[in-house]
Amino acid sequence: MRFLFKTDYEDDIRLFPHSGYVVSYGILLAVLLIAPYVVSSYLMSQLVFVCIYATVGVALLILTGFTGQASLGHAAFLAIGAYTAAYLQKYGVPFPVYFLAAGALTGLIGALVGFPALRLQGIYLVIATISFAFIVEEILARWESVTNGNEGMRVKALSLLGVTVSRDSPAFYFLCLAVLVLTIVGTLNLLRSPTGRAFVAIRDSETAARSMGVNVALYKVKSFAISAAITGFAGVLFAHKLSFISPEMFTLQLSIEFIIVILIGGTFSLHGAVLGAIFIVMIDPFLTYLKDDMPGIIAGMAATFGAGTQSAANVQSKVAAFASLNGLKGAIYGIIIVLFVLFEPLGLYGRWLKIKLFFQLFPLYKRATFKRQKIYVKSERNR
Amino acid sequence: MSYFRAENLSLHFGGLKAVDAVSFAVEKGEILSIIGPNGAGKSSIFNLISRIYRPTSGRIFFEDQDITEEPPYDIARLGIARTFQNIELFENATVLSNLLVGRHRHSTTQLWQELLFLPSVRANEKVHRRRVEQVIEFLDLEPYRDKLISGLPYGVRKVIELARALCSEPKLILLDEPSSGLNVEETSDMSFWIRDMKSELGVTVLMVEHDMSLVNRVSDRVIALNYGRVLAMGSPAEVQQHPDVVAAYLGA
Numbered sequence: 001m002r003f004l005f006k007t008d009y010e011d012d013i014r015l016f017p018h019s020g021y022v023v024s025y026g027i028l029l030a031v032l033l034i035a036p037y038v039v040s041s042y043l044m045s046q047l048v049f050v051c052i053y054a055t056v057g058v059a060l061l062i063l064t065g066f067t068g069q070a071s072l073g074h075a076a077f078l079a080i081g082a083y084t085a086a087y088l089q090k091y092g093v094p095f096p097v098y099f100l101a102a103g104a105l106t107g108l109i110g111a112l113v114g115f116p117a118l119r120l121q122g123i124y125l126v127i128a129t130i131s132f133a134f135i136v137e138e139i140l141a142r143w144e145s146v147t148n149g150n151e152g153m154r155v156k157a158l159s160l161l162g163v164t165v166s167r168d169s170p171a172f173y174f175l176c177l178a179v180l181v182l183t184i185v186g187t188l189n190l191l192r193s194p195t196g197r198a199f200v201a202i203r204d205s206e207t208a209a210r211s212m213g214v215n216v217a218l219y220k221v222k223s224f225a226i227s228a229a230i231t232g233f234a235g236v237l238f239a240h241k242l243s244f245i246s247p248e249m250f251t252l253q254l255s256i257e258f259i260i261v262i263l264i265g266g267t268f269s270l271h272g273a274v275l276g277a278i279f280i281v282m283i284d285p286f287l288t289y290l291k292d293d294m295p296g297i298i299a300g301m302a303a304t305f306g307a308g309t310q311s312a313a314n315v316q317s318k319v320a321a322f323a324s325l326n327g328l329k330g331a332i333y334g335i336i337i338v339l340f341v342l343f344e345p346l347g348l349y350g351r352w353l354k355i356k357l358f359f360q361l362f363p364l365y366k367r368a369t370f371k372r373q374k375i376y377v378k379s380e381r382n383r
Numbered sequence: 384m385s386y387f388r389a390e391n392l393s394l395h396f397g398g399l400k401a402v403d404a405v406s407f408a409v410e411k412g413e414i415l416s417i418i419g420p421n422g423a424g425k426s427s428i429f430n431l432i433s434r435i436y437r438p439t440s441g442r443i444f445f446e447d448q449d450i451t452e453e454p455p456y457d458i459a460r461l462g463i464a465r466t467f468q469n470i471e472l473f474e475n476a477t478v479l480s481n482l483l484v485g486r487h488r489h490s491t492t493q494l495w496q497e498l499l500f501l502p503s504v505r506a507n508e509k510v511h512r513r514r515v516e517q518v519i520e521f522l523d524l525e526p527y528r529d530k531l532i533s534g535l536p537y538g539v540r541k542v543i544e545l546a547r548a549l550c551s552e553p554k555l556i557l558l559d560e561p562s563s564g565l566n567v568e569e570t571s572d573m574s575f576w577i578r579d580m581k582s583e584l585g586v587t588v589l590m591v592e593h594d595m596s597l598v599n600r601v602s603d604r605v606i607a608l609n610y611g612r613v614l615a616m617g618s619p620a621e622v623q624q625h626p627d628v629v630a631a632y633l634g635a
Contacts, residue, residue, distance in 0.1 A: 009512040186498045193497035194490035201484045208471035213459030213488035
């Protein structure tokens, strides 16, 4: 076990507490940089989606994890970013310009959503953000002169500095990775400066934050704007990756996927966004695999345990019918959320910390270290 | 002119007069305690000063400036810090970041500078950190710097509340029952700190307190309230012998 002796205020400020972090993150970065030349093109594509989802996850963590304002409207922010890019690209605007414009516009709309949200708490805020998402979805479907309605919009491959970057090329992956890394570094910077601390203060006690001089309304709007802007940037990449966007891609289910990203990853650390993104991107091929192979496997098992050919085929078709039910994915997401909230409230990153601590303290680890304690002193909140 | 002044301060909830035309003044550098039975309106006065409630009528002056209409977050900026009776700490943050929030009124950096963590932000952070360290030393909080609030015992949290208020380098500090929930030793530590705050840091103290021994040890003057009205004002001994105060506590 390593003991850190802090001898300078710099020790509390630096991003990497000790050299071990530099080494492990260096190795991770090296692996990520050689990945496109090693792994299959399918896995590459999944990695790009991990980067995009993780970027949105970080954005959502700023708003929900650190400022304590729940949002189920991030699919709408993603859509605004994506459509801004698609629309501007149609008129020949270069990539860097529409990339920044999409972020700026989404940030502005995020701030506008933040204003009415100032008076809302908890579940009411969730309802407000859901309705915002529905409004955006409806506008995208109806405003045909700009969005081409339900027919959707094609997004051409992006060109940067005169070079065309196709959506499957390593260069596009590096771009997504760069956006993710810059987002994470920017967010870490924010969290170690007054603004980030004000966010956390608002999350834990608005009254105390206010009495310490934090302009709660201003910082909530700031948090909404930053979160929306980052999601807008991710939206541009999302549009390019899919090369086609239409309103039905940005539904409530996508917003829920983003919430799952941070809930499953862990809401207290940026690691959570990345772990959650890996989880959500990898669960899709896993579900497809189950859907395709599960009926056969179960029928095979039924046959082994003495069922006739007829009834085994019967079982196979029944399971196949169940697996292709509409909305099964949503139900599975729901179950995952419930299980995580009940049994792993700190998320995957929390689990990782527990594993790490187990080896650091071996054989002295106590399970009670992470037990949720009952809080006996609950203040009468002045809202 | 007084340093801090409340004039005819009233707070009505419908027909209930929680605070009823209360006037008092605090002189620079003194420790003034407000005492009174439960529901006398002591904490309400604090909530009026820190603008959690809006007064029904009356005015509040600080350093000859009318602060009655100031937004709540500007009260801290003017140099008035407070603690809460029931502890309002940022539970899921470390002690250090709680105390650094106390420095918020001194932060001057812009959002874009913070995103890039420019040298100016870094320099400011170090100044904040140094100030926080002085408060940590003043209140003997060294063992807890990197601990999460949610894992700390009540007595320590109470001190951290005081520390957070002190980190903002206030001119006037409002202490809402600093000794509630503390044992005898912790209370006596608290009384030393309150006196040191006055003598070493030059902070003016306005305090709501039930523990009469603490009030007697530290207060320069005492105000007794009941049913939102001032019963008596004066030195601790005078107020405790005032017939109205005795009647309010013991029932005449």
